[in-house]
Amino acid sequence: MKRVDVSYVLLFDEVNEKILMVKNTGPIGSYYTLPGGAVEPGETLQQAAVREVKEETGLDVEVNGIQSVMEAFFEVKGHHAIFFVFKGEVIGGEIEITLPEEIEEVVWMDVQEAEKYLNLPEGVKGFPIMTAPYSYHGRVKHTLSQRSNGK
Template sequence: MARTDHFNDPDAPRANSIVIAVSAFVLDKDAQLLMIRRTDNGYYALPGGRHELGETMTQTVVRETQEETGMTVEVTSLVGIYSNPDHVMAYDDGEVRQEFSICFRARPVAGAPRTSDESSEVVWVPRAELAGIEVHPSIRLRIDHGFRTDAPPYYT
């Protein structure tokens, strides 16, 4: 399903749904960030996705990261809560979703990077190279907050 992100766009369609989602800020031993290239919009992003009934939020992070990247992670802390009503995602089926995502820090514990139907690329990105890749502003905000381990969790 194709997706178009609208961010601070006065002409964006109005949201008609909201979904609880998670994302994972995962650094390896060399301080490289685990990222995927999304198949639905082509942007690089943190792995993550929809919370399912019967899961804790941390179980969702572990499951989604494993599904999208092949990596098993252990959650270590909270980066923040992102619920900006000026960021909506329009899908080709008519759904227009308001952003609502909880971002967690995690560390890799097992696995090897591999793609999925949601990720056309899975890469470990050195911090110095992050500015050179195409990342949506809402994900860039999470990345910036993820590197700020001295700050309290972010929330909007």
Template sequence: MSSAVEQRASQEQVYPEPTVGALIVNPEGKILLAKSHKWFNKYTLPGGHIEVGETMKEAVMREVKEEVGLDVEVVEFLLMQEAVFAEEFWKKKHFIFFDFLCKVGDQEVKLDNDELQDYVWVYPGAAFNRNLDSFTWKTVEKYLQRR
């Protein structure tokens, strides 16, 4: 650890935090990106912590419902990434991200404004024209590689 902040964070956080993320595809083939103040207003994927007693798929469905008001179908696991004190996140945290591909029908997004400030549906290739956090960038890349 190089800084006092990282040392404090590591003392408060005993273990890495496992979290889930959802790359959501609508019937038009567009993906949902959401802007978050926690990522310094970069676009990211809806998601969050896995609660004790729930599976990762259950966590994805719950987090998506809480953050963007959508009922999704979890299709498959896409990618695991590790973020160790990522500077692009507002707190010094150690996360392990488990990102899943999800499908959604024709539903209306209802943002939880405490978590997310804006959203956009874009074709996957056009996502790279947005201000994405680096982890979302890699997840979109992985999605495009598998198509």
């Protein structure tokens, strides 16, 4: 199976208790998800998350930690997908559908409604949202065995 990394961003409006959701359209029909998508070659998880939100919603975001990591096997496509969900914050832009062939709607949805569409593990449902740190350590030019041998 081919591994596919997918970065999503959880944007939570604490004042109104709403989550930003996008309604995707495609061959299997319409469905709601968090904004996000596949990581492109040479792109970090964080870069993919920020880019995907901009492409799908028109919003500029900053991500600040991993909210959850999930995985699934898509046997029909032959994919092993790893889903990385970052917690994010809107820092600019305006909601705009720039990919109408992929996105039908961008909506701030009530938490209880949004949770119906999100496959979050039981331990992370509800709020406040907990996160784990995420960091990118650059491109490594040695193997672990070279490093342990002092090279």
